[in-house]
Amino acid sequence: MRTMSGLDVTVHRTGALDASLREAWHRAMDESPEYANPFLAPEFAAGVGRHRGAARVAVLRDGADPVGFLPFERNALGVGRAIGLGLSDCQALVHRPGVTWDSDELLRACGLSIFEFDHLVAEQKPFGRHVTGTFASPVIDLEPADRDGDYATWLRGAYPGLAKTTLKKERRLGRNVGEMRFVHDERDPAALRTLMRWKSAQYRRTGRMDRFARPWIVDLVTHLFQVREEHFTGVLSVLYAGDRPVAAHFGPRSRTVFAAWFTAYDPELSYYSPGLIMHLRLAEAAGRDGVRLMDMGRGEKEYKDWLKTRELRVGEGFASRPHPVAAAHRLWRRPVRGLRNTVLAHPSLREPADRLLKAVGTLRSPGRPRPGSSAP
Structure with a gap:
């Protein structure tokens, strides 16, 4: 157990949370609309944890009361990433209203030198200084x-x-x-x-x-x-x-x-x-x-422009504390993301890139086994 700004922090495997902790997590989702997304639910974290051995969840407690939950993945070098990065369309430390926390202290308590995210909800102010870009996530109000x-x-x-x-x-x-x-x-x-x-x-x-x-x-x-x-x-x-x-x-x-x-x-x-x-x-x-809300996820698509009623903003970046591993990871990952985002943001670049990808797709062998064919 580690202490962070008056909160106690413990780290668990995602499948090891008992019923009372899952109930507290659900209560935090219910009390703050920005955390109602299903990708922020303990069931999604536990699902990823069944297939990703590095999946963990940090539980923040105020005394005996669990008040916050951060699901993440961590490698042996202390490099962390949002759980299901690349699949999850919403990421956050889910906490009850009024809970305050510090990103550096949180990383230290989780044993992380760096934490990578790409769909961070805008309300995560303690991570704000680590956001390298924000992007539209179209939604439909129902x-x-x-x-x-x-x-x-x-x-x-x-x-x-x-x-x-x-x-x-x-x-x-x-x-x-x-x-x-x-x-x-x-x-x-x-x-x-x-x-x-x-x-x-x-x-x-x-x-x-x-x-x-x-x-x-x-x-x-x-x-x-x-x-x-x-x-x-x-x-x-x-x-x-x-x-x-x-x-x-x-x-x-x-x-x-x-x-x-x-x-x-x-x-x-x-x-x-x-x-x-x-x-x-x-x-x-x-x-x-x-x-009441259908979240279509980050990314520019014509059909999203047709259907959306408004847009949320999600953040991309690397929360880090002074550490040589964090510096090396950021130097490796940030240029790749920057190039991708530049292409996606400019139609004059995006359309030729799409044509190139489709041309590559036609060269791929159509006879390879079809994934998912053995699923029950």
């Missing part, structure tokens, strides 16, 4: 849906500019392939395997890193699909034309926030804009299910 209304009525009211074309494409898809059907909470594991197979092919086709080529990510998503708790539920949604899956999405939700995560569709049906239809169907169904 009003309670009229339970007597249908999807088409909701769509015309929420997105009048998209409704006519989108509904026309849905009707055409229904005529040409099969009757349209949307399942918001699909429990068939085969549908999840289809989504991962589609997404893996999309990554390869567009020259991106194939996340589902990594067995631990396949296992993590498969595990989270089975988690059904009040503050974290893995939700798989599927759009069908007849019995044929057309598009699918998997993402976590808390009591009030739904996180858009993995969306993919049958590329043979891209003419019908199945990805856009999926996001619209998701927003309507989530609102009916009590969700």
Whole structure:
């Protein structure tokens, strides 16, 4: 146990938190809306911890009361990173209102020389001086849906500019392939395997890193699909034309926030804009299910501009204390991030980069095994 500004700090494996600590963590999420994102829930941290041995959580106590929780990953050299970095779309030290803390003392108590993050919530003021850039994270504010209304009525009211074309494409898809059907909470594991197979092919086709080529990510998503708790539920949604899956999405939700995560569709049906239809169907169904905010995550995409009602800000950077390992890690990682962000921020650079990645994708062997094919 270490002390930080009057708080006691203990570090635990993510799966070792007892029911009382998880309840205290949930209470901190409930008391501060900025921490209601499901990526900040103990269930996500525990899921990552099942497959990443370096996953830990620091528990901050005021006397006997647990008042704060920081999930992170740490290597043998004391280099830390937000838990699930590269997968998580929201990162923070989750704490109860009024709790104050110091970033240097926190790192020391966790045994870290540096802590890397890329989706830090804006309210994390003690980390503020370590933020190297802030970025938009588009969100959709969802009003309670009229339970007597249908999807088409909701769509015309929420997105009048998209409704006519989108509904026309849905009707055409229904005529040409099969009757349209949307399942918001699909429990068939085969549908999840289809989504991962589609997404893996999309990554390869567009020259991106194939996340589902990594067995631990396949296992993590498969595990989270089975988690059904009040503050974290893995939700798989599927759009069908007849019995044929057309598009699918998997993402976590808390009591009030739904996180858009993995969306993919049958590329043979891209003419019908199945990805856009999926996001619209998701927003309507989530609102009916009590969700008040749909977080689409950091990144510039045209469909996000069409759908967002506003933007949150998330931070990227390296919280560090004076240490040679921290300096070396920052010198190695910061130029890579800077180059990536420069490309993403300028369409004149982003579009040629996309074309290059797609060209590389066409050279990849289509015959390699499909990740996720062995998942239960």
